[in-house]
Amino acid sequence: MTMMAWRFMYWVFVAVGVIGMILGLAVLLRTARSRRPRVLIATAIALIVAGLSGTLIVAAAGPGGFGHNMMGMGGMGMMGDRSDLRPAPPASPGAPNQPVRATEFAFSPTEFRVQAGETVNVELRNEGSIFHTFTVTDLNFELAANGGQTASGAFRAEREGTHEFVCSVPGHAQSGMRGRIIIG
Ligand SMILES: [Cu+2]
Numbered sequence: 001m002t003m004m005a006w007r008f009m010y011w012v013f014v015a016v017g018v019i020g021m022i023l024g025l026a027v028l029l030r031t032a033r034s035r036r037p038r039v040l041i042a043t044a045i046a047l048i049v050a051g052l053s054g055t056l057i058v059a060a061a062g063p064g065g066f067g068h069n070m071m072g073m074g075g076m077g078m079m080g081d082r083s084d085l086r087p088a089p090p091a092s093p094g095a096p097n098q099p100v101r102a103t104e105f106a107f108s109p110t111e112f113r114v115q116a117g118e119t120v121n122v123e124l125r126n127e128g129s130i131f132h133t134f135t136v137t138d139l140n141f142e143l144a145a146n147g148g149q150t151a152s153g154a155f156r157a158e159r160e161g162t163h164e165f166v167c168s169v170p171g172h173a174q175s176g177m178r179g180r181i182i183i184g
């Protein structure tokens with residue numbers, strides 16, 4: 001499901017909750033004055049309960065749970081339109097490991113060296129809470145991981161020189177998610 005769909009459902013829930021509560025209260029007030037049958041009172045109470053629980057579910061899920069999910073969903077959405085790099089090749093058994101931590105909004109380390117001709121397994125450890133990538137655009141290498149996840153791939157140091165890596169989620173590189181690989 002897309003982020004738009006989630007937003008839409010969220011507001012439908014809120015609207016149903018609020019409208020249910022208002023309708024329920026209105027019916028209850030009217031029946032109290034004019035001695036309507038019990039069925040109406042039962043309907044009113046059911047509406048209030050449904051409205052309240054709907055609103056409570058949304059409120060409870062809101063800032064923490066639901067907000068978190070929404071971010072995850074947003075991240076998943078980004079995966080689709082982030083860049084057209086091919087995914088990194090799988091980690092190569094026996095190759096040295098190069099961990100790179102990602103958080104909001106920084107990498108650690110911001111610089112590392114690889115001997116020309118060598119292969120290292122870059123291990124993107126996303127220790128943040130939203131989706132990030134490790135992207136070396138000019139070497140066509142990209143790893144991607146949701147918050148709390150790790151992704152590894154074999155990085156072949158073929159071209160000598162300094163190559164920039166970034167997180168390719170829009171805005172993240174500008175917020176500080178950039179670094180350098182020195183091959184030589
Ligand atoms: Cu990022």
